[in-house]
Amino acid sequence: MNVMLLVFTLALQQPQDTVVLKPVVVTATRVPVAADLVASAVTVLRGADLVARGVRTVADALKTVPGVHIVETGSVGGQTSLFMRGGESDYVKVLLDGVPLNQAGGGIDLAHLTTDNVDRIEVVRGPVSVLYGSDAMTGVVQIFTRTGEGQTPRVGAELQAGTYSSLDGALDLAGGTTIAGYAVRVSRFSSDGLYPYNNEYRNTVVSARTTVRPDARTALSLTYRYGDDIYHFPTDGSGAPVDSNQRAAERGPLLSLNAGRALGHLEVRLSAGLKESRVFYNDEPDSPGEDGTFWSRDYLRRSTTSGTMTWRPRGGISVISGVEYEDERQRGTSEFSASFGTFPDSIGVQRHNAGYFTQAMIARGQAALTLGGRLDDNSQFGTHATYRTGLVYRLPAAVRVRASVGTGFKEPTFFENFAHGFVTGNPALDPERSRSWELGMERGAVALTYFNQRFRDLIEYNPAPPAGQPNYFNVDGAVATGVEAEASAAFSRSVTGSLRYTYLHTRVVESGSPSDPDGLFVPGKPLIRRPAHTIAPQLAVRWGGRGGVTLGALWIGKRDDLDFRRPAGQRRITVQPYTRVNLAARYGMERGRIVVTGRVANLFNDHRQDLPGFRVRGRTIFLGVRIGVE
Numbered sequence: 001m002n003v004m005l006l007v008f009t010l011a012l013q014q015p016q017d018t019v020v021l022k023p024v025v026v027t028a029t030r031v032p033v034a035a036d037l038v039a040s041a042v043t044v045l046r047g048a049d050l051v052a053r054g055v056r057t058v059a060d061a062l063k064t065v066p067g068v069h070i071v072e073t074g075s076v077g078g079q080t081s082l083f084m085r086g087g088e089s090d091y092v093k094v095l096l097d098g099v100p101l102n103q104a105g106g107g108i109d110l111a112h113l114t115t116d117n118v119d120r121i122e123v124v125r126g127p128v129s130v131l132y133g134s135d136a137m138t139g140v141v142q143i144f145t146r147t148g149e150g151q152t153p154r155v156g157a158e159l160q161a162g163t164y165s166s167l168d169g170a171l172d173l174a175g176g177t178t179i180a181g182y183a184v185r186v187s188r189f190s191s192d193g194l195y196p197y198n199n200e201y202r203n204t205v206v207s208a209r210t211t212v213r214p215d216a217r218t219a220l221s222l223t224y225r226y227g228d229d230i231y232h233f234p235t236d237g238s239g240a241p242v243d244s245n246q247r248a249a250e251r252g253p254l255l256s257l258n259a260g261r262a263l264g265h266l267e268v269r270l271s272a273g274l275k276e277s278r279v280f281y282n283d284e285p286d287s288p289g290e291d292g293t294f295w296s297r298d299y300l301r302r303s304t305t306s307g308t309m310t311w312r313p314r315g316g317i318s319v320i321s322g323v324e325y326e327d328e329r330q331r332g333t334s335e336f337s338a339s340f341g342t343f344p345d346s347i348g349v350q351r352h353n354a355g356y357f358t359q360a361m362i363a364r365g366q367a368a369l370t371l372g373g374r375l376d377d378n379s380q381f382g383t384h385a386t387y388r389t390g391l392v393y394r395l396p397a398a399v400r401v402r403a404s405v406g407t408g409f410k411e412p413t414f415f416e417n418f419a420h421g422f423v424t425g426n427p428a429l430d431p432e433r434s435r436s437w438e439l440g441m442e443r444g445a446v447a448l449t450y451f452n453q454r455f456r457d458l459i460e461y462n463p464a465p466p467a468g469q470p471n472y473f474n475v476d477g478a479v480a481t482g483v484e485a486e487a488s489a490a491f492s493r494s495v496t497g498s499l500r501y502t503y504l505h506t507r508v509v510e511s512g513s514p515s516d517p518d519g520l521f522v523p524g525k526p527l528i529r530r531p532a533h534t535i536a537p538q539l540a541v542r543w544g545g546r547g548g549v550t551l552g553a554l555w556i557g558k559r560d561d562l563d564f565r566r567p568a569g570q571r572r573i574t575v576q577p578y579t580r581v582n583l584a585a586r587y588g589m590e591r592g593r594i595v596v597t598g599r600v601a602n603l604f605n606d607h608r609q610d611l612p613g614f615r616v617r618g619r620t621i622f623l624g625v626r627i628g629v630e
Contacts, residue, residue: 027095027122027142029361029370030131031267031310031320037361037368039390039404040128041067041440041449041484045121047146052540053550054584054599054622056168056189058094058121058143059110063554064536066449066484066500067125067139070110071529074239074614075193076164077201077231080111085125085451086480086506086530087138087434088458091410093128095142097209097223097256099273103300104328104351105413106135112229112250116170117185117207119146125484126451127408127436130372130388133324133355137408137434138453145223147211148174149181160597160624164617166191168624176211184208194615198234198244203227217263223256238564239613244286252277252300267310274303279332291338298332298347316363324355330414336422345421349414353378359388368392370404380417381431384409398443405437416459416472426470430457445488453480460511460521476510478527494542502534518562518571525572526560529611533557547587547595554580556610563612578608578616595626 028038035042043065055061059080063070069083081089090106094113102108121143128136153175160168170187185207193199204227211221230249234241253276260269279298285291308322329350336343359372370390377383388406395401412429419425433456440449455477462471482505488498511521520528535555542548556578562571584599598621605619 025122027140028124037363037392039370039392039402041125043123047118047120050115055115058113058115061121064500065123066486066502069531073611075199076191077111079109082110084138085453086504091137093132093135093140097145098271099254099256099275100302102135106410107413112203112227114205116187116205117145117183119144126438127406127434129386129408130374133376134411137410145209146183147181147209148176148183149211150178151175154628156628158626160622162622163620164191180212182210195234195241198232200232203229219260221258225254246283249280250277265311265313269308272305276301293337296334300330303327319360321358326353349418351380366394384431400442402440408434412459424470426472430474432457447486449484451482478508480506497539500536504530504532506530517569528560531557531559549585552582561612565613576608579606593628597624
């Protein structure tokens with residue numbers, strides 16, 4: 001708790017004449033609002049800062065955000081999960097220019113989501129289902145891509161090479177006027193991975209966005225993104241390298257179309273989005289005595305259409321109301337073949353959801369009140385209501401206090417509902433639910449937040465259910481409480497620093513398998529993979545307009561996990577803390593047309609494990625150059 005005391009001390013000692021800019025955020029309210037009117041905890045990551053730090057993936061960008069914990073299965077391209085405020089890894093809705101990236105039921109792998117063409121990333125912590133429906137149980141992450149508006153046309157190319165035979169290259173084009181803009185980027189990343197065999201990773205991304213503003217009251221934008229990834233991995237569930245030809249691939253497009261028109265005090269906005277994925281998995285016999293071949297092919301699609309109206313009369317009042325329709329579907333086939341038989345399987349499922357929501361924000365004097373409600377009508381589990389309310393009050397000495405309470409929900413995955421074969425789904429599952437409240441205080445660049453969340457109807461897996469019963473069922477749930485603290489300061493015109501800290505306490509209230517010590521939900525025990533303490537300091541030094549150096553660290557404290565190398569009944573262990581220190585540098589020449597870059601991840605080569613049994617990326621060095629021509 002010494003870190004919290006330090007942050008609070010900084011808040012008290014901040015000079016009275018400090019000037020704090022008021023940025024505008026969108027995700028917390030679905031419309032642009034001054035950040036100091038928002039009752040939720042919000043973090044904004046600027047794309048320019050991510051470039052300066054050499055951050056390639058969104059997962060790496062989120063690692064230092066308060067309340068966030070990223071878990072990776074070792075090598076580059078391995079399964080990468082996002083945990084926020086103690087929730088499950090499918091409790092955060094991730095959007096790109098308004099399009100959900102999660103699969104039906106919230107599941108998402110962040111390994112392949114890059115920062116290509118990113119203008120900024122907004123992170124809202126706490127339940128936001130009132131605006132975004134299912135999946136937004138513990139927060140929302142929204143990625144906004146660049147538009148190129150008002151920029152001189154510029155062509156750029158970059159190339160980096162590094163450890164593990166890694167190669168990263170990209171071409172981009174951006175520019176525009178006040179009426180129209182465009183930004184296009186094509187990138188390709190490859191790596192041979194950590195293991196000596198079958199660990200290659202390839203990631204190709206095409207990202208483009210164009211905007212048109214024919215007049216001051218009208219705006220149109222179109223986003224296109226295509227990803228093509230293939231990942232070879234030799235590891236089994238315990239992290240042991242045992243397979244020489246196991247591989248998975250995913251490819252597919254994303255489309256987003258937005259149109260808005262202002263009519264006096266009323267603004268009307270229509271949007272449509274589509275995310276498609278084709279997912280492949282193959283594993284043939286590759287060693288003497290191995291009995292079994294498994295392959296699968298799946299097509300996943302999630303499409304959304306919404307219409308909103310925002311009314312902003314005079315007097316600090318704004319009201320947004322909207323209707324949102326979402327269609328989710330999956331079809332696929334798989335087959336397991338062995339000497340004792342062949343077991344084919346298939347899935348073809350679809351469901352849709354209609355959401356109706358409204359939220360009002362009333363600002364009067366030193367206070368701002370937010371009230372919102374939503375009703376979702378799902379073709380599978382019926383109607384579900386959520387709400388959120390928040391209050392912000394500005395005190396003397398530039399202190400802002402805020403409080404909010406809200407609820408969230410998440411529908412089951414298609415697999416949890418409809419699996420059949422070796423695993424049997426449960427169509428009668430209830431949606432998982434959360435209720436949360438938080439209190440926060442901010443003073444300039446210092447913020448302190450306490451949160452309390454209760455999760456209900458958690459979906460648990462039983463590997464050996466009674467005959468004729470499904471493997472999945474609902475249990476009462478768990479609680480998560482914690483503190484998020486952050487502070488930043490400018491020591492001079494060229495030197496800035498920041499410190500972010502999270503304390504998290506989780507506890508399982510009820511489980512369907514209380515006697516199973518290897519279960520995910522053990523009554524009285526913390527949830528696995530949630531560290532109690534996380535600390536992330538950073539120091540940045542700039543010299544003129546030529547470049548700079550950024551030094552950052554991430555310390556992850558103890559946490560419970562399951563080690564599948566151990567005998568059954570003895571797998572729950574406490575994983576020791578680890579530290580990762582990263583260094584990035586940039587230097588520009590020829591008036592910024594040529595930029596030399598260098599970065600070192602895991603500077604001190606810390607090999608303490610993130611996940612039991614899985615290897616850790618050691619010291620990783622990248623050197624590169626970027627050339628830009630106007």
